[in-house]
Amino acid sequence: MAAVDQVKRFGRGAARLMARRARRLLVPDYDELVSDRDRALHELQVAFESVTAAHQGIADLQAEQRALQERLNATLLLAEAAEPRLNEVVVRVEPRLEQLEDGLHEARRLNLRIAELTDIVTEIVLPLHHRDIDAERVADLAPDTQ
Amino acid sequence: MITQLTADEQGLAFTASAEDRSVVLDLLLDGRRIWSFRCADADRGLGAVADRWSVPWPSVLRPHLEGSATFTLxxxxxxxxxxxxxxxLGTGSGRIRFTDRDGMALMVNKWGQLGHALGDWDDGMVTRLLDHVDQVRAGLLAGNDLDVYVTSGTLLGPYRDGHLIPSDDDADLAxxxxxxxxxxxxxxxxxLGRRLAAAGLTVQRYSAGHLQVHFENQGRPDVYVDVFTGWIDDVGWWYQTFAVRSRVARDRLVPVSTIEVEGRTEPAPREPEAVLATIYGPNWRTPDPAFTFEVPPATSNRFWGWLSDAGMDRSLWELVLGDAPHGDPAGPSGAARLLAERLGPGSAVLELGCGRGEDALWLAGRGHRVEAVDYAHRPLLDAQSVADVxxxxxxxxxxxxxDLRRVMALGTEVAARDEPVHVLAHDLLPTLWDVGRPALFRLLSMVLRTGGEAHLDVMTSPPKRSAGAPPEPGPLWRELAVADLEAEMRPFALHVREAHPLVEEVRTGPGAGRGPVTRTRMVVEWQRSTR
Structure with a gap:
């Protein structure tokens, strides 16, 4: 039995050897082609995994988009509900804004008024009334802080 | 490329492709530049033909468009x-003349108003202008510790190439x-205004931060100098009329540097580029005769609030009154006639807004002591010349x-004479901006305390414009309700004693014919307050 097995092994080994020699003779690049095939199969596997991951990502984004859409709809509903109140606020605030702008203008214009009045007093009133100023009355003016 | 230019009574039309829309165009009248505009500001032409654009004549140019001309874009x-x-165009014959009464060439400036381009002056203008600048600068610096420098166009042109900008119309100091x-x-x-006036200069105030100094040459108005006020506030904002509001540190403006202006050394801001970029924007290096200021409301509101505006149509009235021939063929106004009927011999008359002074001269001719005032400078000089002759x-x-200060000064002077004064203010209220009315009523309350009365009138319907009349260059007529005026006068102790509705013929605009208006003539007196 052992001898039969040995003969069989010898036969297979010889056959493999002959097959290898035949391959080298007929397809000299066989080993390289096999290597390329294995690499291509690996890359295909990686690509497949990437596509699977991309599909998952798209599915996640779609879910997120649906969630955002729901939140947007809810916000729009809230805004529509608040619109009358918002309009009320605008109607109430607009005249006040105009009043504020008028007040601001008036406050700014006071700068000019002060300058004009100071100028009128120093250039017209005081020179014209200089002769009427009583020195004794000036001396009697109430003392002021220093 | 601009092609197929046409012109009619309404304006210009031309064809321009999309890439030409960014171009700035000079309009030439018989070879002389009179206006500039951006191609992009033109409107789509009639019928919305592709690439066909139209632009209306500037309103101040229209009254001059009588006759033939070659227009060039x-x-x-x-x-x-x-x-x-x-x-x-129009019904006139001969060539279109776009000149003032002295024959001086006119142009439409960046404010849409009439002006004289520096490039259109005589050869001696540059020397005279720089002399004016130096004279004004000397007046500003006399006894004052100030930093004065050329600004705006007088900085822009010389900083680019050493020369004044031909399309500019004045010199600018700040x-x-x-x-x-x-x-x-x-x-x-x-x-400073007083100092310049004391130095013998003719100074007009255009706001609390803007002076204009005027000169004459051979009996005609010469090129003038603007003086703009600048300051930096406590938190570092730089303001300069008109109308700069920007965060610029003082050491970028002063101490002053120098710049060559037409070969003469003048003071300049320390960093001219910082100033030019602030005034004209980032494209200041590129010549743009169609440039217009775009002032943000946050800036213009501040200047209007703080400094107000003392110009208020003054240039317009100089134009309207200055170019018309002296002596109205219709004679004195109805208002002057009515006043004359009520005056005793040798009465004191104060006319406000006298324009060319025709009513004042007529009243003086009847033996009254007439003093007449207006803010339009040249018509006053003409009226005084007529009076002298x-x-x-x-x-x-x-x-x-x-200018409230000047109003108070006149009121003080007239009131100090301690005699009844009769005031004539014909067509003043319809032409006075609302911010001027309190000063008018203040003046009346001062001069009428010693007796006398004021004759005012208001328009109750605006004049109907005669067919074909050129459009008015500004709001020359305003409708006012007598009841509103009475309410405004009350705090000044002024009382409308009489109100007479009537219909009168008036001129409907510069260069236009006459048309009927309905108005109310009021007689106003001062009544001592009972409180």
């Missing part, structure tokens, strides 16, 4: 060929105040009702 900066068209608060800045401006005792002097 010339792209600025050599971007394409010029296009010309020969046209006859000073940087040491003060930081508007009140102190304004007080300083008042003092005719040995009329009428006196004409400037008064700006938008």
């Amino acid at each position: 010339r792209p600025v900066g050599g971007d394409g060929a010029a296009q010309s068209v020969d046209v006859t 000073y940087l105040s040491r003060h930081t608060h508007p009140v102190a800045v304004i007080q300083e401006s008042f003092q 005719n040995m009329s005792p009428a006196r004409f002097r400037p008064l700006n009702l938008y």
